[in-house]
Amino acid sequence: MTKDLVFCPECRKKTEHEIKIVKTEYTIKDKKYMFDITTAYCKNCGEEIEIPGLLDLQTKEIDDQYRQMEDIVTIKDIEKLMNLYDIGKAPLSLALGFGEITITRYLKGQVPSKEYSDIVKSALKSPKYMIDKLNENKDKIGETAYQKAIKCAKKLNDMFNVSSKLLSTISYIFEETIELTPLALQKILYFIQGIYMTLYDIPLFKEDCYAWVHGPVYENVYNLFKEFKYNPIDDNRFIILKNRFEVLSNEEKDIINLVLNSFGNYSGKVLEQITHKETPWVESRKGYSLLERSNILITKEQIKTYFKAVHKVYGIDTLEGVNHYINNQININ
Structure with missing residues (x-):
């Protein structure tokens, strides 16, 4: 809609106008409804006037609000x-x-x-x-x-087959990131779980992870995205999760954002290297060669114990503390 001068039938000339949202009653299928309708008024005389594009907008407003009131799909x-x-x-x-x-x-x-x-x-x-x-x-x-x-x-x-909490977490990660490979996603989830358990003593999601060759892996998540291999995940399937599962709390989102703003700045391979230096993965892989497959459980208690110890040294409840930890891990030979 334009803010240019428009013709006012009452004033018989082009005038300025203002836009207001007006409650208007319409009857549809013998039932009365009140709609919030965008309406234009002449600034000079105050009468309602027509402006380009307004009728189309009003039609859309009525359609959208009617569908919402009657719970009809859009x-x-x-x-x-x-x-x-x-x-x-x-x-x-x-x-x-x-x-x-x-x-x-x-x-x-x-x-x-x-x-x-x-x-x-x-x-x-x-x-x-x-x-x-x-x-x-x-x-x-x-x-x-x-x-x-x-x-x-x-x-x-x-x-x-994945818990609603984990699906909600993944969906939120997709909302907040531009590009993420399956490898990076696995490590991001692992760090989210570790830091969340450190600060709140309970897991964010119920799934367990396993000590695979390339670091901690949530097997059901792996199965969801294995088709992408080493490529960024581009998956519109998570549209189905919007407004379906329980909404993450502010505390849960804060932890996810903390991890995304720190660990999320690194590639999946760098994150893999970090987990290869951490006790939970190292202890679970004892007796296996570097490229030998394994499916050994990394317990939640192992993860929590390790990250609580990290928290005492670095303070991983802050971005500065997490980044300090990451830099230290990257620089370890």
């Missing part, structure tokens, strides 16, 4: 569903049990019924639900579309 929700399962409009319509062009109509702005909206929401929330729908309507959607979608759905479903 166009973005449907686009998200298509991206999550790598499925087109027509195959998605058929997979969900709709008519072939139903999703196309929704993407053009038609508001779904509550029944159909709930089906879309269920597919967004539950990969298992989507797997069942795909299998139920496999013959309708075609083999190619089915295989692509079922592969994505099964990968998403695998995520739910």
Whole structure:
């Protein structure tokens, strides 16, 4: 919308205008609603006026607020569903049990019924639900579309073998970082767990890690991202976690941010080298050669004991203390 002069029918000339948010009543399907609508007024006479782009904005405001009030999925929700399962409009319509062009109509702005909206929401929330729908309507959607979608759905479903707290932690890490490899993610999670247990005496997440060749590894997390190998993780699957799992507390986010702002500045290989100098990994790897595979548990007690000792020397509740520790570890031959 422009702030240029616009024509006011009352003043019969171009005038300045101001924007206000006004509560306005509309009736939709015989039900009355109050919407917060952006409205323009002439600064000279105070009458409501039209300005370029305002009608489109008001239409969008009504649509967005109506969907929120009635708990109806948005166009973005449907686009998200298509991206999550790598499925087109027509195959998605058929997979969900709709008519072939139903999703196309929704993407053009038609508001779904509550029944159909709930089906879309269920597919967004539950990969298992989507797997069942795909299998139920496999013959309708075609083999190619089915295989692509079922592969994505099964990968998403695998995520739910990981605790909600760990998934929330990973999701938050993705929100706060630009680029992260699977190797770096594993070490970041390990340091988050270590520092959190040091300061709060309890684990942030329940999963155990193991002493693998390249340092501490959370096996379920490894399975989630092994397809990326040594490349940065680019994974839109974590869209499904938004507003689904419990929100991390401020204390939990503080620890994650502390680790990201310190350990997160280094590559996965550097972080690996640091863990190779730390007691939990070293003790668990006793008796193994450098490149020999092992799956020995690194207990949470081992991790907590080690990092509590580190905390006494460096004060790893502060960025300065953590960076001092990192610099010392990197400089050890």
